[in-house]
Amino acid sequence: MAVLTRTAHDRGSLAGMAECDPELEARLRQGLEATEDRLRACVAEARHPAVAALAGQVVTGGGKRLRPLMVLLGAEFGDHARPGVTDAAMLVELVHAASLCHDDVMDQAGTRRGAPSINAVHGNRTAVLTGNWLLAKGGAIAAGLERQGLLLHTRVTERLVAGQVRELTGPAAGSSPADALAHYFSVISGKSASLISVSLRLGAVQAAAPDVLVRALGEYGEHLGLAFQISDDLLDITSDSSVSGKEQGKDLAAGVSSLPVLLALADERPKARKLRELLTSGRPATARQHRRLLAQLRASDAMAEARAMMHDQLGLARAALADLPDGPARGVLDSICDFVARRDR
Ligand code: FPP
Ligand code: MG
Numbered sequence: 559m560a561v562l563t564r565t566a567h568d569r570g571s572l573a574g575m576a577e578c579d580p581e582l583e584a585r586l587r588q589g590l591e592a593t594e595d596r597l598r599a600c601v602a603e604a605r606h607p608a609v610a611a612l613a614g615q616v617v618t619g620g621g622k623r624l625r626p627l628m629v630l631l632g633a634e635f636g637d638h639a640r641p642g643v644t645d646a647a648m649l650v651e652l653v654h655a656a657s658l659c660h661d662d663v664m665d666q667a668g669t670r671r672g673a674p675s676i677n678a679v680h681g682n683r684t685a686v687l688t689g690n691w692l693l694a695k696g697g698a699i700a701a702g703l704e705r706q707g708l709l710l711h712t713r714v715t716e717r718l719v720a721g722q723v724r725e726l727t728g729p730a731a732g733s734s735p736a737d738a739l740a741h742y743f744s745v746i747s748g749k750s751a752s753l754i755s756v757s758l759r760l761g762a763v764q765a766a767a768p769d770v771l772v773r774a775l776g777e778y779g780e781h782l783g784l785a786f787q788i789s790d791d792l793l794d795i796t797s798d799s800s801v802s803g804k805e806q807g808k809d810l811a812a813g814v815s816s817l818p819v820l821l822a823l824a825d826e827r828p829k830a831r832k833l834r835e836l837l838t839s840g841r842p843a844t845a846r847q848h849r850r851l852l853a854q855l856r857a858s859d860a861m862a863e864a865r866a867m868m869h870d871q872l873g874l875a876r877a878a879l880a881d882l883p884d885g886p887a888r889g890v891l892d893s894i895c896d897f898v899a900r901r902d903r
Pocket of ligand 2: 662
């Protein structure tokens with residue numbers, strides 16, 4: 559579904575998804591274009607030209623538009639022509655963009671979506687304020703949605719922040735590997751799964767879909783979101799920046815406990831000792847040490863174990879689809895699982 563590919567580093571990611579019903583594909587394409595137009599108009603409304611330029615850089619600077627797509631697909635299970643659907647698609651992208659502005663500050667990231675990040679160019683204060691502006695615009699849109707829409711928006715913002723705070727504080731000192739893993743899943747459930755799940759639910763709610771379908775879509779989104787974040791963790795280790803649009807090994811260099819790292823640390827077998835020692839001996843000081851650590855991780859069993867956990871989540875996502883009526887929209891949701899499975903390959 560070429561309709562879903564947007565920027566150089568996204569190209570080839572969502573491309574190659576299963577062929578989709580032409581009518582549905584045209585509708586999704588139209589929905590994404592309408593969302594894009596609305597996003598551009600929203601940014602142009604900024605009273606201050608600097609805010610318009612900064613917010614414009616984040617919002618129109620690329621991205622897969624996975625979350626707006628989820629809104630549109632959720633809406634397929636109700637009356638997709640209802641006007642609130644495009645608002646919801648725009649809202650989730652604004653919230654996502656806001657969270658990325660703040661995330662790049664927290665990660666001290668140098669690039670985002672293949673371009674210098676706002677914090678890198680304009681500093682942390684400007685990046686935080688840009689994120690705040692985007693979130694405020696999202697709030698204004700949510701206020702125009704049905705009450706359940708506004709609630710979903712406020713809850714997802716809370717979950718995003720909670721996930722990020724959990725990541726920041728880390729697991730309790732002296733946690734067992736199992737506790738560290740449970741902590742990891744609580745982090746990614748908040749920072750990644752929540753918005754993907756809410757996107758599907760918002761789309762369905764705005765399209766007045768039956769509650770039972772809203773719930774199934776939410777369940778699918780939770781598991782897809784967990785799998786998506788695991789695939790991001792894998793990409794951090796396997797891909798170069800021309801594919802991901804981010805620095806390779808960024809999380810590793812920043813000391814973020816991604817799933818492969820956690821699994822490598824939990825591996826007590828003698829053959830995993832060297833990698834364990836490297837991971838616990840502090841962050842790599844030189845580019846050479848960083849490359850060595852990346853190579854060791856790539857060759858470790860932790861990668862296959864992390865991939866297996868990603869597949870478990872994709873299996874649960876697919877199981878949730880069984881509660882939805884069969885048809886082209888369900889087929890696309892299924893093929894998105896295939897896309898996530900292939901992302902780091
Ligand atoms: C990216 O994860 C991070 C997120 C998707 C969520 C970030 C959430 C916050 C900063 C909380 C504040 C939220 C709002 C709405 C203002 P990652 O660091 O694993 O991915 P990356 O490699 O793309 O940076
Ligand atoms: Mg980050």
